[in-house]
Amino acid sequence: MLHGFLVGLTGAKRILEIAQRRQGGVDEITGHKPVVFLELGENFAQAARQNFVDAGLEDYIEVIVGDANESLATLENMTFDIAFVDADKTSYRYYYDAILEKDMLSKSSLIIADNTTFTSVTTYLGAPTPVTEDAKPIDIRHRAWMHSPEISVALHEFNEYVRHDSCTEAVMLPLFTGIPLIRRIA
Numbered sequence: 001m002l003h004g005f006l007v008g009l010t011g012a013k014r015i016l017e018i019a020q021r022r023q024g025g026v027d028e029i030t031g032h033k034p035v036v037f038l039e040l041g042e043n044f045a046q047a048a049r050q051n052f053v054d055a056g057l058e059d060y061i062e063v064i065v066g067d068a069n070e071s072l073a074t075l076e077n078m079t080f081d082i083a084f085v086d087a088d089k090t091s092y093r094y095y096y097d098a099i100l101e102k103d104m105l106s107k108s109s110l111i112i113a114d115n116t117t118f119t120s121v122t123t124y125l126g127a128p129t130p131v132t133e134d135a136k137p138i139d140i141r142h143r144a145w146m147h148s149p150e151i152s153v154a155l156h157e158f159n160e161y162v163r164h165d166s167c168t169e170a171v172m173l174p175l176f177t178g179i180p181l182i183r184r185i186a
């Protein structure tokens, strides 16, 4: 829903997703290329591909299976209007840097990352979570990996890195587990 809303709001057509799209969300694929997914797991990739086949949109998407750290490096001369980042949290900074360094984002285009203010991140910072309990649509407390210090530190460092990067400006949507909208300005 949020994906589609942001794509509609911005008029984005060329889309990069780092990880598959599990939940529906094919409506915003408007028949423009490139729409590229970089997904590690063959099963996840297959399920995501099937979503688009079912919607008759398979000609407009490319699903590249493998570690996105490597797949991203193989993409050449591609420009996107929106890059959604929702794969391994410890690589967010690498993905962000690679997208900008490879000039994959035109000016004013967006990187949208997911989950960057997990409860564990704000606990790590000693700050209360900005998301109230009743606003959370899912119970994330049982997912132990989300609370690993490595992920908390990596996400905190990612948030700070973006905050201090003069090439972009960012606003944090305090929705779910934190969604920064990062716009290229230079």
Ligand SMILES: C[S@@+](CC[C@H](N)C(=O)[O-])C[C@H]1O[C@@H](n2cnc3c(N)ncnc32)[C@H](O)[C@@H]1O
Pocket (backbone or CB within 6 Å): 018, 019, 020, 021, 022, 023, 038, 039, 040, 041, 044, 066, 067, 068, 069, 086, 087, 088, 091
């Ligand atoms: C939280 S899920 C993504 C959910 C998806 N964005 C959605 O809205 O349905 C995380 C995904 O990242 C993938 N992933 C994890 N590490 C990855 C990596 N290094 N490269 C590519 N994909 C990765 C996992 O296989 C998994 O499918």
